[in-house]
Amino acid sequence: MLFLLYLGLKKAMNIKINFENILFLDIETVPENEFYKDLTEEKQELFALKTQYQRKEEFTPEEFYERAGIWAEFGKIVCISVGYFINFKSSDRKFRVTSLFGDEFKILEEFKNLLDKHFNKPQHLLCAHNGKEFDFPFIARRMIVHQIELPEKLNLFGKKPWEVSHLDTMELWKFGDYKHYTSLKLLTSILGIPSPKDDISGSEVGGVFYKEKNLKRIVTYCEKDTIAIAQLLLRFNNEPLIEELNIVHI
Template identity: 70%
Template sequence: MIEKINLNNILFLDIETVPETADFNSLDPEMQNLYEQKTQYQRKEEISAEEFYERAGIWAEFGKIVCISVGFFANKSDIRNFRVTSFFGEEKNILKDFSNLLNNHFNGPQHLLCGHNAKEFDIPFIARRMIINGIAIPDKLNLFGKKPWEIAHLDTLELWKFGDYKHFTSLKLMCKVLGIPSPKGDIDGSQVGHVFYVEKDIDRIVTYCEKDTIAVAQIFLRLRREDLLIEEEIIHV
């Protein structure tokens, strides 16, 4: 029962990704060909791989992480607060800093990671990019040899499915139906690449990522039938 989980033991997270290069022509010819093969069933016939390249950020082989935002409760008795922080900059440094956080502060048997669709996207993406960047995968991300009940991952999308594996509900829709203020600001996921490469506005992306992280925590509270966080309880560090 999720009501029995100590909120202080959960690390909530969200990531933002972009294509690994600014445009399709910046890829070497072999990668261009591989991307064309990878996306042939996702693209309509009239859309070229180059035109489809703005979607490259959804695949770890062709994308990269530009921000990881995390949040955690630091509750004491009846005083509740939720601390949010972000890692951004060079991808390798982002991944190293996130790994250090897991290894040093969220590595106990009681600790859990939680995101929305994190089991399908965020966590595998992070692990794959760590391998690509030559970074050791922290135990909390490494699933090899673990039994299902030993995997310390929570997923608000999975919790909402109640066993219905055909169903997908976006973070925005869940917030709407659960009465949570929408986390979305002036951009959405499809615009992150443009904001990163053209506008070069990483602060805007960080704000967007942190709002999603807070939204995941709010959804988790609603699933436990607890009061939502108010602005005064959220601390950006």
């Protein structure tokens, strides 16, 4: 089994993938409610229990609530940005990027329809940075919360590890080192990729959403991350980076 996992990783890093079969994505999440006091008493207790280890004695549950967006049980998705290549092997190569944003149920339904209609074949892959630990499970969990049937690409029940159609640029960079975490910002910096982190950080998304009410700013930030993830995979495979003029926002 370990040998098969090694082969899967080696294949992904060995330029044996068709970039036109990959849907690159990034999500932005916020706490489900703006304020801790808006939670039911039961959910406040559950949040306190869920975060007890992380908080220790340093923060009360209410003080810690601004971080609730990282848990699918207490957060929600406000944007999913996706990107894909067309004419990859030609001189007219383009990278198209678009976003689903606003109401979470609508976002998830539209994302499911996108996967079911256009990325449902065995050769299709989903790619995100830290996607296996965050983006993919977060989307799946929120779909279950909303009673949305999981698309095949997110339904992992009964699948062997090598049957899962997910690429994770952070996992690829680990090269088997499971203790190693590398941020998207760090990787883009050391690999000479234009940094997507020139406006806000993930920890600021909740404030931008609830206080500034500036969803457009979040969408722009999310799309930049999606482009950066595609750039990473190109660099991993010694492919030329995407030029700005070849990025099409739709």
